[in-house]
Amino acid sequence: MTLSLPGAATPEAETRLGFWPVLNDVLHQPAALAGLAIVTVFVLLGIISPLIEPYSVREATCAVFEPPSWQHWFGCDDGGIDVFSLVLRGGRISMIVGATATLIAIGIGATVGILSGYFGGWVDTVLMRITDYFLVIPQIVLMIVIAAVWGPSLSHVIIVIGALMWTSTARLIRAQVKSLRERVYVKRVEALGASHLHIIIRHILPQIGPLLVANTVLAITVAIFNETALAFLGLSDPTAITWGTIMEHAFDRAAVSSGAWWAIVPAGVAVAVLIMGCYMLGRSIEDGLNPRLKVSYLSLHGWKLRPLVGRGPDAI
Amino acid sequence: MRGSAFIWKRIVFAVVTVFVALTLNFILFRVLPGGPVSQISRVPNASPALKQALTAQFGLDKPLWEQYLLYLQQTLQGNFGVSYMNRQPVFDNLVEAFGNTIPMVATGTILALTLGVVVGVISAVRRGSMTDHLSTNIAVLFYAFPTQFLGMMLLIIFAGALPSAGMNDPFAMGGSGWDSFLDTLKHMILPVTTLALTLYAENALIVRSAMLETLGEDYILTAKAKGVPRRRLIRAHALRNAMLPIVTMVAMSLGAVVTGSIIIEVIFSWPGIGRALYTAVLKRDYPMLQGGFLAITVVVITFNLIADLIYYKLDPRITT
Numbered sequence: 001m002t003l004s005l006p007g008a009a010t011p012e013a014e015t016r017l018g019f020w021p022v023l024n025d026v027l028h029q030p031a032a033l034a035g036l037a038i039v040t041v042f043v044l045l046g047i048i049s050p051l052i053e054p055y056s057v058r059e060a061t062c063a064v065f066e067p068p069s070w071q072h073w074f075g076c077d078d079g080g081i082d083v084f085s086l087v088l089r090g091g092r093i094s095m096i097v098g099a100t101a102t103l104i105a106i107g108i109g110a111t112v113g114i115l116s117g118y119f120g121g122w123v124d125t126v127l128m129r130i131t132d133y134f135l136v137i138p139q140i141v142l143m144i145v146i147a148a149v150w151g152p153s154l155s156h157v158i159i160v161i162g163a164l165m166w167t168s169t170a171r172l173i174r175a176q177v178k179s180l181r182e183r184v185y186v187k188r189v190e191a192l193g194a195s196h197l198h199i200i201i202r203h204i205l206p207q208i209g210p211l212l213v214a215n216t217v218l219a220i221t222v223a224i225f226n227e228t229a230l231a232f233l234g235l236s237d238p239t240a241i242t243w244g245t246i247m248e249h250a251f252d253r254a255a256v257s258s259g260a261w262w263a264i265v266p267a268g269v270a271v272a273v274l275i276m277g278c279y280m281l282g283r284s285i286e287d288g289l290n291p292r293l294k295v296s297y298l299s300l301h302g303w304k305l306r307p308l309v310g311r312g313p314d315a316i
Numbered sequence: 317m318r319g320s321a322f323i324w325k326r327i328v329f330a331v332v333t334v335f336v337a338l339t340l341n342f343i344l345f346r347v348l349p350g351g352p353v354s355q356i357s358r359v360p361n362a363s364p365a366l367k368q369a370l371t372a373q374f375g376l377d378k379p380l381w382e383q384y385l386l387y388l389q390q391t392l393q394g395n396f397g398v399s400y401m402n403r404q405p406v407f408d409n410l411v412e413a414f415g416n417t418i419p420m421v422a423t424g425t426i427l428a429l430t431l432g433v434v435v436g437v438i439s440a441v442r443r444g445s446m447t448d449h450l451s452t453n454i455a456v457l458f459y460a461f462p463t464q465f466l467g468m469m470l471l472i473i474f475a476g477a478l479p480s481a482g483m484n485d486p487f488a489m490g491g492s493g494w495d496s497f498l499d500t501l502k503h504m505i506l507p508v509t510t511l512a513l514t515l516y517a518e519n520a521l522i523v524r525s526a527m528l529e530t531l532g533e534d535y536i537l538t539a540k541a542k543g544v545p546r547r548r549l550i551r552a553h554a555l556r557n558a559m560l561p562i563v564t565m566v567a568m569s570l571g572a573v574v575t576g577s578i579i580i581e582v583i584f585s586w587p588g589i590g591r592a593l594y595t596a597v598l599k600r601d602y603p604m605l606q607g608g609f610l611a612i613t614v615v616v617i618t619f620n621l622i623a624d625l626i627y628y629k630l631d632p633r634i635t636t
Binding site: 132133136137138140141142144145146148149221225228229232233234235247248250251255256257259261264265267268271272273275276279280 | 329333336337340341344345456457459460461462463464465468469471472475570574575578579582583593594597598600605606608609612613616617620
């Protein structure tokens with residue numbers, strides 16, 4: 001006797017949502033490409049920064065608050081240190097802080113989200129309650145308190161940011177996993193006797209992959225922001241060079257009242273450009289995953305019907 | 317679920333969250349090793365009587381669990397200890413600081429919301445047009461700049477033209493109430509602008525995507541086919557339904573408001589709660605720090621609760 005499984009003959013509608021097809025789709029958008037280009041350039045600069053810094057980042061090479069010149073493109077800070085070199089080095093450390101904190105946050109968020117969405121029941125209830133509390137408590141204030149109690153250090157900053165930033169990821173992933181859990185192919189593998197671990201790794205993770213990537217890229221922006229905020233409030237390691245501490249030193253040592261905008265602008269613009277890059281990339285992936293956004297009945301250039309993919313049980 | 321059950325559930329959740337924050341506060345400041353622990357009585361230059369009173373109130377010579385109960389009792393009565401800095405009760409300091417913060421932050425937030433909704437709706441309605449690209453890109457740009465950067469830039473640009481620090485001109489003596497009000501208003505311009513600029517961008521982007529989602533709904537097509545005028549279609553059919561994510565957004569952005577206002581108050585020397593927290597960190601004024609943390613947490617939780625209730629009013633079908 002042959003056992004016919006439901007939906008066995010129909011091609012999987014989900015296959016188009018796999019990791020690579022979505023990525024391929026996304027990379028055809030100009031915004032995503034621009035974002036990717038920005039992020040790549042920043043990462044490369046961060047990697048080779050010790051090689052291309054024109055001046056020392058620790059010793060004075062010019063006068064205090066010397067304005068930009070051909071020798072010092074971005075001028076000098078309050079200690080006579082070349083700002084261009086500082087921003088390059090600061091980017092390297094800021095990006096390491098941002099990426100590490102994000103990895104911690106995404107790791108916790110994805111684990112909580114998958115466990116909660118996959119197993120449901122009391123696991124879901126307990127994990128989501130915890131998430132709810134973390135969502136409501138004002139994180140930056142808690143970060144300030146923790147950083148103040150523990151003492152300023154870069155690794156504390158990373159841990160604090162990572163451990164407090166995971167909540168939105170957890171919620172997002174949970175919702176996605178919950179709907180994936182009900183898909184026919186997951187039920188089928190389960191019936192065939194696959195272990196939970198196997199199902200999660202082979203069948204759930206690839207489906208939430210693009211969403212996780214988008215979330216990671218967007219979370220980096222938050223992590224870098226939080227680092228600059230904590231550094232500005234003097235809670236980061238004062239000897240570390242990051243974009244946050246560069247701006248903090250400039251503010252602390254009267255760059256504003258001396259009109260030395262060049263001590264602030266490069267670091268601020270660097271943060272902004274990197275964050276715009278991450279944002280464009282992350283949003284493009286997110287939008288690519290949401291076919292509902294492709295249709296607007298108010299569009300000026302006529303209208304088209306929303307594709308059926310986004311409706312009913314197939315809705316993503 | 318019945319409406320009243322929902323409301324009760326949210327209220328209980330809020331109360332429990334406050335309790336969790338209280339406990340977290342206790343653990344952070346008194347139990348963790350290396351923390352400032354129970355030094356609430358170590359007010360510099362305090363009279364022995366004050367030290368004794370604090371030791372008795374918070375049971376500093378008693379075991380931890382008893383300290384915890386006493387701490388809860390004292391906190392609920394509004395006794396957060398005495399500030400190390402000015403030897404005033406922390407509670408009084410906090411009340412004063414909040415009083416200064418609220419007008420500035422409220423103005424900034426309302427401006428940011430209005431601007432965000434207007435810009436978001438316009439760019440969603442004219443999707444793909446030049447207006448949309450321009451306003452979305454400008455919003456992303458403002459979203460991308462750190463608050464302290466925008467604040468410092470405004471300071472440098474407007475340094476001479478507008479007052480740059482504090483709430484009042486310290487040298488303006490003998491002015492009438494109206495004069496000092498105008499003076500405060502002038503001092504508010506730069507901080508409020510910074511706050512509104514950093515907050516509006518995220519609002520605009522969220523409103524835009526919420527509107528785009530509703531504009532793709534079938535009932536919009538139906539309404540359009542019926543011949544509903546465009547203006548009404550946008551206002552009554554699309555924006556009404558896009559309100560839900562917008563309310564969530566406002567509640568979620570409270571954290572950003574708090575962060576932004578701390579940094580802004582530091583930059584513009586605004587004597588509010590954020591600056592109080594900052595000074596408390598700098599001067600290791602732990603009673604003030606924990607009091608400020610608790611107070612901000614309670615405020616944020618309360619506003620979240622209000623957002624939940626508004627959400628319920630907008631969409632009574634809600635169950636969780």
